[in-house]
Amino acid sequence: KIAEGVIKAVDDEIWDVLTESQTPSAIQSVTIAADYAWDEASAAIFKDIGEAKRLLGIANYPTSGLICFISPQGQKDIDNYIFEKGAQAPKLGEDAARNGSIGKVNGVSFVVSNSVTASYAMVCVPKRCGTWKQLVGLSTMRKIDEFKSTTFRAVEMGTTQLTDPKAVVLIKNTQSA
Numbered sequence: 001k002i003a004e005g006v007i008k009a010v011d012d013e014i015w016d017v018l019t020e021s022q023t024p025s026a027i028q029s030v031t032i033a034a035d036y037a038w039d040e041a042s043a044a045i046f047k048d049i050g051e052a053k054r055l056l057g058i059a060n061y062p063t064s065g066l067i068c069f070i071s072p073q074g075q076k077d078i079d080n081y082i083f084e085k086g087a088q089a090p091k092l093g094e095d096a097a098r099n100g101s102i103g104k105v106n107g108v109s110f111v112v113s114n115s116v117t118a119s120y121a122m123v124c125v126p127k128r129c130g131t132w133k134q135l136v137g138l139s140t141m142r143k144i145d146e147f148k149s150t151t152f153r154a155v156e157m158g159t160t161q162l163t164d165p166k167a168v169v170l171i172k173n174t175q176s177a
Contacts, residue, residue, distance in 0.1 A: 003140050003154040010132075010156055011115040015069070015122075017160035018130050019170050022117055026165035028055045032173040037119075038077040040176050045081055049106045052123035052169035059166040061125045066108045068123045071116040074174055078105065119175040122168060129167035134158040 020027055030051045036044045053063045070078070082105070104110075108123060116122070124130075136157040143151040162168070 002152050003138065006138065006154045006156050008115065010158070011113060014130070014132060014160045015113070015115040015117070017162055018124065018168055019117075019120065019122055020162070020165075022120055022170065022172070024170050026162070027168040027170055028052075028059070028166060029170045029172060030055070032171065035176075037176040038074065038081075038174045045078055046106050048121075048171050048174075049108050049123060052171060053106065053108070055169050056123070056125060056167065061128065061167055064107065065126065066123055067111055067126050068105075068108045068121055069111050069113055069116050070121045070174075071118060072112055072114065073118065074116070074121055075110070075112045077174070078110070119173055121171040121174050123171065124169070125164075125167040128164050130160060130162045130164070132158055132160055 018027075030048055032038075032044060032048060038045050038048075049068060052068075053066065056066065057063045134157075136155055138154070138156040140152070140154045143153075145151070
């Protein structure tokens, strides 16, 4: 559990740096209009991801192999849309029903993370948008003092660099509430 806490802290820092703490200035962004949040108008999922791909393409980035980071609520909304619209997209609906997999939507792969802030998603060009400069890799230690105590320690140190801000698109207002 201690190592998981360290990993979560690193993931939180990476999310904050790549999204500029959800206050875009150098990165690109898409703002979802009222009544079109993913939990209200699910078809907007395809439109919003398509808009993110369009912005990346205009900035001369490849639009294949993109990754979209979403929250667990975002996953629920996407799963719901895929399952509901299974008749229009039978393969996606079948995969969602069988193994809960989102797969690819509009050619974009998804990563679900608790570090993603509620009502946001991020589409990025992997290995181009940023880098994690590692000082100390994840390491854990257990020290046992017989009949007295056990001490657990975990560490991971480094810094995130937003190396190519235009390779990131922040999608805002994915949730209605």
